[in-house]
Amino acid sequence: MLLADPGPSAATAMTSTAASASPLERAVDGSVGRLLGVPGDPTALVPDGLPSLVGALWPVALGGVVVLLALLALLRGAPVARAVRAAWAVAALGLALAAAAVAVPVGLDDGVLVHGSAGPGVSWAWLGLLTAAVLGADRLQARIARVSFGWRQPVVALLAAVALAVAVLQLGGWAWAARTGQLALGTVDRPLVQAVARQSQGAPDSARVLALQVQADGAVQWQLLRGDGPLLVDVAAAVQARELTGALRAPDVAAVDDATAQVDALVARLTALAGGDVAADLGALAVADVLLPPLDDRTAPDGPDARARAELESRLDATPGLQRVTDNEAGTLWRVAAPADGPPRS
Structure with a gap:
C-alpha cells in the first residue's frame, strides 16, 4: 500500500510491451528511463507533431542533461567531492526504491494487474542528481576564469546553452500540451451528481x-x-x-x-x-x-x-x-x- 499512488490504481501501457518498440523506447521504459526522470509511459510527455527521432528523445532530454551534469560533478575535488558523492548515494537509493515499487503489485484496473508507482523513487533520485549537478556547477565561472582560454571555455558555454535550450523547450512543450488538451490529466468544473x-x-x-x-x-x-x-x-x-x-x-x-x-x-x-x-x-x-x-x-x-x-x-x-x-x-x-x-x- 505504501508503494501505490494515493488515488485509484491505474494500469499504463508501456511501450516496451509493443513488438514494434525500438531499443531506445524499451530502455526508456526500464531503469534507464527512471534514471532520466521518466517514471511511467513516456509517450504522454511528447507533444504532437514531432519527428519520430525527436519524439523518442524528447522525454529523456532534460533528464539526460541533469545526469550529464551530475556525472561531471564527480570530477570536482575538495571541498565538494564528498557532498557530490553523497548526492549520488541519495540518487542510487531513489532508483532502488523506484525499482522495488514497480515490482510490487498493488491492485487491479479493469482486470489488469497494477504495480506500484515509481514516482516517489524517481523524485528522490532526481533530488540527489540535481544536488550533485548544482554542487558541480558551484563557482564554475570563477574557476574557468583562472585558466587561460582554451577548449574548456567553449565546452562550458555549449553545455550551458544546451541545458538552457532543453529546459525551455520541454517546459514550453508541456505548457503547450496542457493548453491544447493533449495531456491525460484534466479538471471537471461541473457537478458529477445532480x-x-x-x-x-x-x-x-x-x-x-x-x-x-x-x-x-x-x-x-x-x-x-x-x-x-x-x-x-x-x-x-x-x-x-x-x-x-x-x-x-x-x-x-x-x-x-x-x-x-x-x-x-x-x-x-x-x-x-x-x-x-x-x-x-x-x-x-x-x-x-x-x-x-x-x-x-x-x-x-x-x-x-x-x-x-x-x-x-x-x-x-x-x-x-x-x-x-x-x-x-x-x-x-x-x-x-x-x-x-x-x-x-x-
Whole structure:
C-alpha cells in the first residue's frame, strides 16, 4: 500500500510491451528511463507533431542533461567531492526504491494487474542528481576564469546553452500540451451528481447513487456514489489492495464478495431489461437514484460510445421501478420508485 499512488490504481501501457518498440523506447521504459526522470509511459510527455527521432528523445532530454551534469560533478575535488558523492548515494537509493515499487503489485484496473508507482523513487533520485549537478556547477565561472582560454571555455558555454535550450523547450512543450488538451490529466468544473440526487445522499435518507458507465463494446461499469462523485476512501490504494491475495510477487485475485456480486447481478438486469420491477432490489442496496453520466467532450456524437449510451438510456427508460427525473450536464438521472414501506435508507 505504501508503494501505490494515493488515488485509484491505474494500469499504463508501456511501450516496451509493443513488438514494434525500438531499443531506445524499451530502455526508456526500464531503469534507464527512471534514471532520466521518466517514471511511467513516456509517450504522454511528447507533444504532437514531432519527428519520430525527436519524439523518442524528447522525454529523456532534460533528464539526460541533469545526469550529464551530475556525472561531471564527480570530477570536482575538495571541498565538494564528498557532498557530490553523497548526492549520488541519495540518487542510487531513489532508483532502488523506484525499482522495488514497480515490482510490487498493488491492485487491479479493469482486470489488469497494477504495480506500484515509481514516482516517489524517481523524485528522490532526481533530488540527489540535481544536488550533485548544482554542487558541480558551484563557482564554475570563477574557476574557468583562472585558466587561460582554451577548449574548456567553449565546452562550458555549449553545455550551458544546451541545458538552457532543453529546459525551455520541454517546459514550453508541456505548457503547450496542457493548453491544447493533449495531456491525460484534466479538471471537471461541473457537478458529477445532480443536486436532486445529492439531497437524497444527505441525512436522514443517506441514500446512494448508482452510476453506470457503458463502453463501446456494451460492457457496463458501475459505482455506488455517496457524494458528488467517487470518494477517495472508496478508490484509495488501501481499498484496491483488498482485491489481491496470496504471495507478494505473484498475487491471486480475491473472490468477488457477496455485496459486489449482488450489485453485479442487479446491473446485469438493468442493462438487459430483464427481471421486472427493480425498485425493491435497488432499495435494499440503499440506492435512491440511477445516474448515466454524459459522454466525454472528445467523444464523437455518432460514434460507438454514443450509440451504446443511447441504447442503455432507452433501456433504463423502459425499466419498471425507474422514473426519469432530469437530463443535464451531469448526465441523465432516474429516481427509484419508493417501495411500499418508504424510501430506501442505508
